[in-house]
Amino acid sequence: MELQLALDLVNIAEAKEVIKEVEDHIDIVEIGTPVVINEGLRAVKEVKEAFPNLKVLADLKIMDAAGYEVQQASKAGADIVTILGVAEDMSIKGAVEEAKKQNKKILVDMIGVKDIKGRAQELDELGVDYICVHTGYDLQAVGQNSFEDLVTIKSVVKNAKTAVAGGIKLETLPEVVKAQPDLVIVGGGITGQDDKKATAAKMKELISN
Numbered sequence: 398m399e400l401q402l403a404l405d406l407v408n409i410a411e412a413k414e415v416i417k418e419v420e421d422h423i424d425i426v427e428i429g430t431p432v433v434i435n436e437g438l439r440a441v442k443e444v445k446e447a448f449p450n451l452k453v454l455a456d457l458k459i460m461d462a463a464g465y466e467v468q469q470a471s472k473a474g475a476d477i478v479t480i481l482g483v484a485e486d487m488s489i490k491g492a493v494e495e496a497k498k499q500n501k502k503i504l505v506d507m508i509g510v511k512d513i514k515g516r517a518q519e520l521d522e523l524g525v526d527y528i529c530v531h532t533g534y535d536l537q538a539v540g541q542n543s544f545e546d547l548v549t550i551k552s553v554v555k556n557a558k559t560a561v562a563g564g565i566k567l568e569t570l571p572e573v574v575k576a577q578p579d580l581v582i583v584g585g586g587i588t589g590q591d592d593k594k595a596t597a598a599k600m601k602e603l604i605s606n
């Protein structure tokens with residue numbers, strides 16, 4: 398099981414500071430959608446150059462022009478690029494094809510997908526690398542989480558790795574770990590803590606045991 402740090406509410410300089418603090422305890426660093434909107438793919442490039450040993454995920458949440466966007470993110474240094482599960486199958490296929498060409502990975506974000514089970518089966522057959530159940534900020538605000546959806550995708554996905562994101566904290570991590578996803582994505586659960594390093598270290602320990 399791997400740990401991904403999601404950076405959403407920072408600029409590039411702040412992102413590098415946070416990564417420096419926790420880099421020993423994370424496997425992947427996510428350049429979050431708001432960071433890409435504010436700073437562009439330059440954020441991916443600068444972080445990959447500064448931390449070449451970490452895998453970098455570009456959270457583009459692609460909806461269209463998938464092959465082109467995967468190509469651009471790959472050029473910037475991303476190891477993993479995200480596309481939305483609600484995108485057309487043609488877009489998913491385009492993303493997977495381009496990622497294979499570039500030797501990169503595709504993570505599908507299931508945010509907004511109504512039939513989680515059925516769509517996860519389809520995406521698995523389309524050859525994506527990760528399927529991620531995700532409760533975004535707007536549904537976290539009304540108390541939702543993706544823990545049940547994680548169990549659902551675990552029951553049907555045969556080839557892809559499974560991932561979970563959305564409001565995961567140190568206190569809720571044991572419940573997530575029980576479902577044995579391949580990847581746990583944590584943003585505010587680390588970045589919102591005074592001692593980010595200690596929190597990331599405890600999370601990594603929970604995930605590894």
Ligand SMILES: O=C([C@H](O)CO)[C@H](O)[C@H](O)COP(=O)(O)O
Binds near residue numbers: 427532533563
């Ligand atoms: O993808 C995310 C969200 O849509 C904002 O871009 C976050 O990176 C993801 O939800 C993880 O962050 P936390 O919910 O703060 O753990």
